[in-house]
Amino acid sequence: MDVQLDGKTVLVTGSSKGIGAGIAKKFALEGAIVIVHGRDRVQADHVARGIVAQGGRAHVVLGDLTDDAAVERLLEEAGRVAPAIDILVNNAGGSGAVKEDWANTQPERWAQAYDRNVLAALRVTTRLLPAMRAAQWGRVINISSLAATMPPAGGADYAACKAAINAMTASLAKAVAAQGITVNAISPGTIHSDTLDRKFRDVAAQHGVASDAPWDEIERAVLPLFAQVPVGRVGQVDDIANAAVFLASPLAAYITGINLRVDGGLSPGL
Numbered sequence: 001m002d003v004q005l006d007g008k009t010v011l012v013t014g015s016s017k018g019i020g021a022g023i024a025k026k027f028a029l030e031g032a033i034v035i036v037h038g039r040d041r042v043q044a045d046h047v048a049r050g051i052v053a054q055g056g057r058a059h060v061v062l063g064d065l066t067d068d069a070a071v072e073r074l075l076e077e078a079g080r081v082a083p084a085i086d087i088l089v090n091n092a093g094g095s096g097a098v099k100e101d102w103a104n105t106q107p108e109r110w111a112q113a114y115d116r117n118v119l120a121a122l123r124v125t126t127r128l129l130p131a132m133r134a135a136q137w138g139r140v141i142n143i144s145s146l147a148a149t150m151p152p153a154g155g156a157d158y159a160a161c162k163a164a165i166n167a168m169t170a171s172l173a174k175a176v177a178a179q180g181i182t183v184n185a186i187s188p189g190t191i192h193s194d195t196l197d198r199k200f201r202d203v204a205a206q207h208g209v210a211s212d213a214p215w216d217e218i219e220r221a222v223l224p225l226f227a228q229v230p231v232g233r234v235g236q237v238d239d240i241a242n243a244a245v246f247l248a249s250p251l252a253a254y255i256t257g258i259n260l261r262v263d264g265g266l267s268p269g270l
Contacts, residue, residue, distance in 0.1 A: 003249035006031030009082040010248065013065060013124060014092030016043035018193060019143065022237030023089055023244045028056030030245055035078050035085070036060050037092070065092050065120035075127055084131050087139040087248045088124060090165075093117035095158040102156070110157045117161035118168065129176065138181040139248040142169050143240075146187050146263055162187075166259050173257030182256035184247045189263025190227050191235045200226075200234075230265035 005027065015024040016038025028034045028051040036051075036058055038044040044060045051058035059081040063074035078085060093116050096109060125140055132138025147155065148162035166185055173183035190196070200222045201211040209221045219234055243262050246252055261267050 003030055003245055003251055005087075005245065005249055007033070008086040008248075009033045009035065009084060010087035010089065011035040011037060011061075011078060011085045011124070011128075012089040012091055013037045013120070014094075015089075016040055016047055019188065019191065019237055019240050020089075020091040021047045023091060023241045024058070025051055025054075025056075026238065026241035026245050027087075027248070028054070028058060030249075032057075032087070033082055034058045035082065037074065038062060039064060065123060066115045068123060071123045071127065075124070084135065085128050086132070086135075086137065087141070088128050089141045089143065089244055089248075090121035090124065091143040092120055093143075093161070095155055099154055100157045101154045105156065110160070113157040113161050114164070117158070118164045121165065122168070125172070129181070132181050133176065133179045136180040138176075138179075140169075140172065140181065140183040141244050141247055142166075142183070142185045143244075144169070144185040144187045144259060146189055146261065146267055148187065149259075149261075149269070150267060169259065170257050177256055182247070182252065184252075184256060185259040186240060186243050186247070187259055187261045187263065187267075188240050189235050189261070189266045190223070190229060191237060191240065193237075196234065227266055229263070233264065235262060235264055 010027045010032045012020050012024045014020040015036045024034045024036050034051060036044050036048045041062060048058040048060050061074040061077045063070035065071055096113055121142060142165050144165045145162040147159040148166050151159035169183055169185040200218050203222045204218045205211040207221060223234060239262050243260055
């Protein structure tokens with residue numbers, strides 16, 4: 001299916017690795033001009049080179065999204081390689097180095113998490129909205145988390161940040177809907193990553209499965225110990241990337257203000 005993104009420019013924050021990199025690559029395959037963002041030049045260049053090697057178009061911008069001046073600089077640099085940014089995917093953020101629990105939680109770490117996840121997205125979004133409004137077309141996609149609606153006992157700072165992202169998504173969607181701009185969130189479930197792969201293999205070894213066994217064997221043995229996913233598998237980065245590409249496309253012009261859970265049915269509610 002042609003999702004009609006050829007020639008559109010997309011900025012994917014935090015796209016030098018992981019889900020962000022997967023989203024960037026998928027947009028490039030659909031013909032979009034991709035601006036890869038990160039803080040590590042080597043990692044970001046690696047993603048961009050991979051896109052170009054497959055016939056896509058990619059540029060790199062670097063900057064710390066918790067720093068207003070750095071955000072200004074990276075968007076100025078993006079403006080020199082692309083006339084306008086049509087699509088913004090706010091993917092940067094994540095949990096901190098210290099796993100927050102209710103025995104050690106500190107207000108300053110919550111503030112840092114909010115800056116890293118929510119204010120970072122706000123800084124970029126508010127700077128790009130005027131051009132989208134002028135063009136009467138734009139897409140903002142915020143990568144949220146199931147933790148926002150199914151918060152675990154630990155990591156409450158991260159869950160609270162993602163809940164704020166969901167609220168921000170709903171509010172902004174209403175504010176800009178009449179100007180041809182859609183704003184949606186995507187909440188990934190259990191997604192295969194290097195970290196998850198290592199954790200699953202460690203647990204598999206504790207349960208008598210060889211840590212170097214094929215992934216499908218590891219998955220069958222370990223996934224039920226972590227989460228009851230009705231479809232019976234761990235999600236792939238492509239599952240998230242495909243959702244992002246669709247929501248960004250003109251085909252999804254009448255979809256705005258939603259939180260799309262890509263979780264294999266893990267979430268119990270509608």
